[in-house]
Amino acid sequence: MSAAFVGIGFSSALADKVILSSNADIAFLSAIAYIQRWRNTMPIRDPQQLGAALQRERKRQGLTQTQLAEKAGLRQQTISAVEGGKPRSELQVIFEIMAALGLEVALSPRDGKTTPSLEDLF
Known part of the structure; x- marks a missing residue:
């Protein structure tokens, strides 16, 4: 497996580049990105x-x-x-x-879930 060099936006100044060595690394970072996007959303009902x-x-x-x-x-x-x-x-x-x-609307069902589970992410 060859390593992929991918730019990642971290909030700290420690690093802005990460070397990904496997599909598991990519999947893990994708899950982190999904959770970050999810945490930055808020339910709006009125x-x-x-x-x-x-x-x-x-x-x-x-x-x-x-x-x-x-x-x-x-x-x-x-x-x-x-x-x-x-x-x-x-x-x-x-x-x-x-x-x-710079905002957009994303509709989602009112399913009562408050946080995604790891099973939901993969």
Whole structure:
């Protein structure tokens, strides 16, 4: 088996490259990446949760409501209403805000699971 040289984004500065020597190494790192993506998601089931999630992401990116509004082509008042959980926000407005924040929607069934098991990953 030949070694594959793959760039991996670690949060620490210890290393940014890893030498993978087997399919098991690749599978392990794929599982880690899946868990990391899963941990960065949050269930959103109502307008208030969506507004709060968008607000957290805006703040994480260091944007003001006005800056996000400019980036999304909307008014600051619209951003405020969506972040406040306004229940009748237009779907297109939500997608424009998400695009400006670099977010996307991924639908999943409400199955009650809170964490994926290793069996689910492989």
